[in-house]
Amino acid sequence: MAPEVQRQLRLPEPGSFEALLRPCRIAVASLLRLSRYPATEPYWSAGVYRFDDPDVGAADAFGTCYTASTLEVAFAESVIHECGRFAGGCYEVPAAELSERSVVSFACEGRKTLVLADLSGAALKALGLNNDISASGDYTSSQAWARAIHGASPRWDGIRYVSRQMNKGFAYAIFERSGLRKLRAEKLKTRQLDELCDRFNVTAV
Template sequence: MSSGWDFVKARNNGSLRIVDIETTDLLRLTRFPATEPYWGKGKAYRFDDPAQVFGVTYAAFTIDVAFSETILHQKGCFIDNQWMINESNVMERSVVTYTRPGNQSLKIAELTGKSLKAIGLNNDICSSDDYTTSMAISSALHAQLHDVDGILYVSRQMNTDLAVALFERSNVQVDGNATKFIDHADFDALLKSFNVTILPSGKAP
């Protein structure tokens, strides 16, 4: 993979697609709803800024992806043919949705499918444990395409669906009150479909 990306040229010749996504279509599972959106600058996650100048937050279109990328990935243990999660890791999470004053439409760089391959990349940027390249791509997109609000990519933890890395300059805000994860309409169905057992607090799997 080349490190000399010219994303302005790629956009102009049509190889890099910029898609419009509605802010209100996005959600996030968070432990700290009162301080959302969380603009991470810790150089800890896939599309974070390697220079730690601008913040990035990660969102999903569905609760399935949000659950897979957070609680299941970070706190789940697969034992005896099922996922086990401590109750405390579920109770601490809330679902937040987003809005943006003035313009709900976000401009997002599509790093999936043909658009990804057409700019000389592949899905390693979404699946590798080494974030060096994906961070560099994020930094280059942010620097070169000033109207782009983030990146659309394939969820590593649920690879039939997509996720979004939002740049801090997108200026999204939390839309209304957070919903406790356990009160979400799809909570019970989600546990069943992902083969999850909730363990009482304090009981390690």
């Protein structure tokens, strides 16, 4: 069998994807972030991360808030990915990045669920895509898809995708227009932190 030719993800040409997008409803109460700065939540990013709007200077530019389905996904995506270094057989993470985290939960005025475009499983493959959209280190295609989905219809509150750092869980890129707001922030409990560090082989330095 000939080796598979590496191909880049297709870009979202207008008219080629809108009818193929499949929705999933996510309870707002299930969304969470592990944040060092809970007073600034939700944090809306643009032009930097995987499903950010690449056109930050455009009149219709939007922000994206990244949330997780579980504490494990949030820990892997934020603490380990952003602050960890694998050395000597474990992840070394600065102690402050561990001890100063708060679990942030969210609400939306008058809404209990959000409608997200599903970029996982069969829904992803039906679009002519693969999980490179969640795993590639090059965000050019994923940001283009985020902008295209945002512009396709106001029904879309964001995107569900497979976490690159914890591939048994989902992460969510929530669009600013969703109306997401912080409900509460609670300091990560010592017991929770110890369990997460044990599970992911993390040591404070």
